[in-house]
Amino acid sequence: MRIIVQKFGGTSVASPEVRELVLHKVKRAREQGFSPVVVVSAMGRKGAPYxxxxxxxxxxxxFKQIAARELDQIMYCGEMISAVVMAGTLQAAGLEAVMLTGGNAGIVTDANFNNARILKSDPARIICLLRQGKVPVVCGFQGMTNEGEFTTLGRGGSDTTASVLGAALNAELVEIYTDVDGIMTADPRIVDNARILDCISYAxxxxxxHQGAKVIHPRAVEIAMQKNIPLVxxxxxxxAPGTLITNIAKEDISNAVVIDxxxxxxxxxxxxxxIKVQLAGTTASDASYKVFKxxxxxDISVDLINVHPGQIMFTINADHTDKAAxxxxxxxxxxxxxxxCAKVSVVGGGMREVPGVMANFIEALSNNTIAILQTVDSHTSISALVPQNDVGAAVKSLHEKFGLSN
Structure with a gap:
């Protein structure tokens, strides 16, 4: 049995007209010899009724501070509505579709409401339905504890659901359907000549x-990578064929570069x-630990961390400023x-041990008189903190400098 998981985001299930397009994708997968498993998000985006x-x-x-458990009970409803309607759409076209909640689909989580972690995925019920020639329509974003409590997986959780099911089912492919033709070299709202990437590595x-692109959740990619399940x-x-996400090399991309x-x-x-924290008069290592502890x-997450004698620098989400201070x-x-402030990043598996990458990064920003407030780098990325008003110019200049429109 050749299994494919097809995940459809909120804009892909928001109206009868669009759901007909989803129906076409599912039917085409069956015509190609696949047994599809459909995963759906809640219908529409902020402002839409569900x-x-x-x-x-x-x-x-x-109540503004409603408890996380109770919040999960209402958040659970969006995907349930979407999955029922999508199952009905498939049934109306003659397909035997069966709606499953995350719990029905065998996704077991911990009890960290609003951001649950998946403990295991038992695909037995889905496999049984597939063997009967039926199309499971699974609520994304959902799980259930061993005690039967409803949980949700956090933002981007439907992508995670698709990858978890793909891994559990040993799927041949996981397709992530959205409202763009693939992963682009930059935000097309900022860079006019941004282009679709044909292929990209998991890393x-x-x-x-992690650095801000919102096309797919990194958690979903990391799960698929564990079993080398290709994502599109x-x-x-x-x-459009979209962007294939897979292992470009047998070794991790940070260890073996096979692209130019x-x-x-x-x-x-x-x-x-x-935020800059002064450490004068303290033991640096002890003070650093206390700051981050x-x-x-x-519950404040930090990024762009630089630790120096006498000073620590890092960034946080602006919403947490008062609390952190x-x-x-x-x-x-x-x-x-x-x-x-804003963080701009250049990402690429080919950066490792290539001379001049940081020089080009700094030159691109300096030539556009963009102040660099802080930097951090790894084998696959370089990031700089810049004034938020300059973020558009920074993205454009880096995109041009690294030849990404070619």
Whole structure:
């Protein structure tokens, strides 16, 4: 049995007309000899009546700090509505479709409501349905604890559901359908000549996703990578081939470069603040631990970390500024806060041990008089903190400098 998992995002199931396009994709997969498993997100985006953000707003209208468990109960509803409607669409076309919740599909999680981790995936029920010639339509974003509690997997959770099922079922392919034709070298709203990538490695797309690209969730890629299940990101609205995500080399991309390109794409994150913590009069290692432990205990995630004698620099989401400042000052630290920052990153598996990559990165920004507030790099990425007002110019200049439009 050749199994394919087809995940359709919110815009792909938002209307009867679009659901007909989904039906066409499912029927074509069957015609090609596949047994498809369909995974769906909630219908539409924020403002749509059954979108997840809309449901969250309804719950929080009663109490802004509603408990995470109760919030999961209403967030669970968006995918259930979508899956029922999609199953009905397939049934109307003569396909035997069966709607399954995440729990029905065998996805077992911990009890970390709103951001549950998957403990195991038992595909027995799905396999049984496939052997009967039926099409399982699975609610993405969902799981269930061993105690029978509904849980959700966090933002991008439907991508994670698709990858988990693909791995559990030893699927031949996982297709991630969205409203774009594939993964692009940069945000086309900023860079006019951004292009679709034909192929990208797991490592590269994880970096792009972690650095701000929103086409696919990095958690989904990491799961698929564990069993080497190919992913394809493509559009519901066209027949474009999309972007294949797989192992380009037998070894990890950071250890073996088999492509000529140094850079794969440019991405960005906004709404950041830079915090500098002065460590004067303290033992540096002890102070560093206390700073990051204070933030971790406050559920504040940090990025772009630089530790120097006498000073620590890092970035956080701007929404956590007041909380972070308060907690650090309570510990007796002197801090400086720089608001309105953004991170721009160049990602590429071909960067390893290539001379001049950092020089080109700095030159591209300097030639456009873009202030560099902080940098960090790895074997597959270089990132810089810049003023948020300059993020568009920074992305354009880096895209041009690294020849990504060619």
């Amino acid at each position: 979108a997840t953000d809309t449901l969250i707003g309804i719950a929080q209208s009663a 590269e797309v994880c970096q792009l996703a 990101v493509k559009s519901t609205f066209s027949d 390109r140094v850079a794969t794409g440019v991405t960005y994150l906004t709404n950041l603040v830079q 204070t933030l971790a205990d406050s 308060e907690k650090l000052k309570q510990q007796g630290y002197q801090i400086e806060v720089l608001a309105n």
